[in-house]
Amino acid sequence: MNQLGEMLSCHGSTKKQILNTALGKVVGHYTQVVNSEAIKIGCGGAINDNSKTIIIACNYGVGQSNIENPYKTGSPCSNCGNCFNETLCNCNKLCQNFGVLDLLTCKCNCPGYASGDECENLNCNKTDQEYGCQALDKLDWCVFSNIKPACPHMCGLCTL
Structure with missing residues (x-):
């Protein structure tokens, strides 16, 4: 080894x-x-x-x-749908934009501002104000990974 x-x-x-x-x-x-x-x-x-x-x-x-x-x-893989080598849960997915992976169904639960199989699409139809971004009036906040997907217009990921 x-x-x-x-x-x-x-x-x-x-x-x-x-x-x-x-x-x-x-x-x-x-x-x-x-x-x-x-x-x-x-x-x-x-x-x-x-x-x-x-x-x-x-x-x-x-x-x-x-x-x-x-x-x-618990036992290995007792809380997931797909098991690799009888020890590791493996969906082979990575939920983006703060989506949460449900290991039992191997599906991403996306926040309201994201969609897609892995929450890879940002909802640019809604405004940042719907997610409370108006309180963050400085572009400096966009350096934080949790702010970018929640405030895509302010951070330049979406255009109106």
Whole structure:
């Protein structure tokens, strides 16, 4: 097994350490790896031969959402419709624009401002005011990923 695989496979012992850790310690990296809603996970690593260190970086289609309850108790794949390798739920979908993936039906539940199979289409027929964007009168807000799809006109994603 490669070193990245070994690191990811040791989460059982890490979980024990996390549960015994004093409150207030940062555990976000671990809880993101085991997060029951994490999808489209990609990790890469590099070894520095001089310092004998390993650097691992991961990217997730869904970011950290609930650090207090990052995973659900139960048998693997007991809460999903499609199962890969008898251990991982796999719909092969990525809900965009803050859509929420329903693992049982393998469908995206889109917010009011988005539509499409993966919530990829923004509803440009409605105005930003319908979503409360008038309170955000500065374009500076458009740098935040949660504002762009909710205020597509203000952020230049849609034109009137």
